[in-house]
Amino acid sequence: MTTDWHLDPGLIEQYETGALEPSRIMAVEAHLLACADCRALIPADDAWLADSWSAVYDDIHAPPVSPIQRLLARAGLPEHRFRLLTATPALRWSWLLATAAVLMLAVAAARFSGDGTLLIGQAFLMAAPILPVTAVSGAYGPPADPMHEITGTTPAAGPALVLWRAVSVIGVAVLMATVAAVLLPGPGWYAAAWLLPALLLCTGTLALATVVSLPTAAAVLGGLWVTGVLAAVGTSQEQVVASMFGPTAQLAYLLSAALAAAVLILRRRRFDLGESR
Amino acid sequence: MTTVTVQGLGKHYGATVALDAVDLTIEVGVTGLLGPNGAGKSTLLRCLATAMAPDDGTIRVGGLDPAVAAQRTEVRRRIGYLPQNPGLYPNFTAYDLLDYVAVLKEMTDSRRRKAEVRRVLDEVELTDRARTKVRKLSGGMRQRLGLAQALLGDPELVILDEPTVGLDPEQRMLFRALISRLGERRTVLLSTHQTEDVGALCERVVVMSGGRVVFDGSPRELAVIAEGQVWLSERPPVGNAAYWRNADGFYRTIGRQPDGAEAARPSIEDGYLLLLGNAVTTEVAR
Numbered sequence: 404m405t406t407d408w409h410l411d412p413g414l415i416e417q418y419e420t421g422a423l424e425p426s427r428i429m430a431v432e433a434h435l436l437a438c439a440d441c442r443a444l445i446p447a448d449d450a451w452l453a454d455s456w457s458a459v460y461d462d463i464h465a466p467p468v469s470p471i472q473r474l475l476a477r478a479g480l481p482e483h484r485f486r487l488l489t490a491t492p493a494l495r496w497s498w499l500l501a502t503a504a505v506l507m508l509a510v511a512a513a514r515f516s517g518d519g520t521l522l523i524g525q526a527f528l529m530a531a532p533i534l535p536v537t538a539v540s541g542a543y544g545p546p547a548d549p550m551h552e553i554t555g556t557t558p559a560a561g562p563a564l565v566l567w568r569a570v571s572v573i574g575v576a577v578l579m580a581t582v583a584a585v586l587l588p589g590p591g592w593y594a595a596a597w598l599l600p601a602l603l604l605c606t607g608t609l610a611l612a613t614v615v616s617l618p619t620a621a622a623v624l625g626g627l628w629v630t631g632v633l634a635a636v637g638t639s640q641e642q643v644v645a646s647m648f649g650p651t652a653q654l655a656y657l658l659s660a661a662l663a664a665a666v667l668i669l670r671r672r673r674f675d676l677g678e679s680r
Numbered sequence: 681m682t683t684v685t686v687q688g689l690g691k692h693y694g695a696t697v698a699l700d701a702v703d704l705t706i707e708v709g710v711t712g713l714l715g716p717n718g719a720g721k722s723t724l725l726r727c728l729a730t731a732m733a734p735d736d737g738t739i740r741v742g743g744l745d746p747a748v749a750a751q752r753t754e755v756r757r758r759i760g761y762l763p764q765n766p767g768l769y770p771n772f773t774a775y776d777l778l779d780y781v782a783v784l785k786e787m788t789d790s791r792r793r794k795a796e797v798r799r800v801l802d803e804v805e806l807t808d809r810a811r812t813k814v815r816k817l818s819g820g821m822r823q824r825l826g827l828a829q830a831l832l833g834d835p836e837l838v839i840l841d842e843p844t845v846g847l848d849p850e851q852r853m854l855f856r857a858l859i860s861r862l863g864e865r866r867t868v869l870l871s872t873h874q875t876e877d878v879g880a881l882c883e884r885v886v887v888m889s890g891g892r893v894v895f896d897g898s899p900r901e902l903a904v905i906a907e908g909q910v911w912l913s914e915r916p917p918v919g920n921a922a923y924w925r926n927a928d929g930f931y932r933t934i935g936r937q938p939d940g941a942e943a944a945r946p947s948i949e950d951g952y953l954l955l956l957g958n959a960v961t962t963e964v965a966r
Contacts, residue, residue: 457794457795457798460798460810461794461798463811464773464775464810464811465775465779465794466773466775466776466779481788482790483783483787483788483790483793486779486780486783487780487783487784489780490769490772490780548767549767549768549769550766550767550768550769551767552726552731552761552763552765552766552767553761553763553766553767553781553784553829554784555730555731556729556730556731556756556759556761557756557781557784557785558753558756558757558784558785558786559783559784559785559786560756560784561753564784672749675749675752
């Protein structure tokens, strides 16, 4: 589009050198918007223009910075690391909401059931260590991650990615279960008693995942824990809690977790999808 | 320049032999991997892409050995891979998805990464779809997005597993144009069932059957295999390897000359069918 009158060379020079008053700059720019001929007379910095358009394009299309990302950035988590974690299947909202719903139901059942509230607290104590293990099983590789074949052929594939994702999902699952444990009835130590068994199951799952796939490892160790709990059901619930969460058992969990961590470190390269299992 | 060298590559799934002592060298340009289902094409590509470790043999990509853990990461830096089922996250936008894969490809600097995402979106002509969620993209666009993620980081070897399957003719044309441009300065290895793709795109074609390489040459050389063995007749032949009725109402026959038939110019498909017929016969005889 052009107009009948045009900017004179003197005015253009003043505009280019920034010698015009703001009101006249506005008038000149209003004319430039409407007149292609005059626009062509203003020399443009092509590199600057391309950079500006790129910045605008990125601002429009790049994923927005979420409050959680801002929080994690303040805690020192680099932006690219956050991008890696957002694709973790077990960190998706659907998984988190489902977990939160189950925990809320457990708390609500304990609070409103009257008799047997302690029983629910104890049942939760025995079931809680499974939660982080379930999260770990959905952290990496098939079948949880539909893009695993692409992920597994990138330079980032391997132990670092698996461990970053596993640690993040364990962190979230432990946080949620701790909140639920605090809200549940029972002695105060119940809120923390499940943490060492959970740590053992998680490190054990990751260590076993250097031999079989992550979901299989989680299923094996989770299954062993559930079998142990079910086998103890015949005896008194008080005795089960004392034997499974007492000081001796906690020390055994801690030592076993340390052993599993050592195995994990030694065999970490086996997390690479390129190696046969 | 040789990009990939494969020697005596073997892979089996239980009793099934997927790759049987495959020897191959692949150079800059577009190489097509042709073969029926179960021929071992995808297994070969997965081994080259480091998604799977072979049971026997060696692979070298740019002189590096992916079997050595320390060299595998370097191999991955040089590779772009589009699997047959890429499983692109449906709830990610095109831009988010590429941004994520760019991080997986070690582009930690945000500014550089965004520039690279813009570049590949432009290369596959999806710039105006950057904000569209993957699940809302058409099949062809999704396939181009899959190609875009493979191109992040400008890899020297691009591996594409059946990239044109399920595309309509217009999308296929667009895809062919993209791949052809890629092959001007990179090594592109693509698997396909479509002999038309090979004829349109590839300087070289490798035909696989039963986990073995049964042909390695130019598309023209593949067609030449059927020279003097393709015929047109007005009546259906008897006892030949393969025939069908074409759009003009003539019977196109591959094999012995039927009575009253005239010789026809062989196509890549004729050569391929004849080759596979022989390969299958040899396989049965073995």
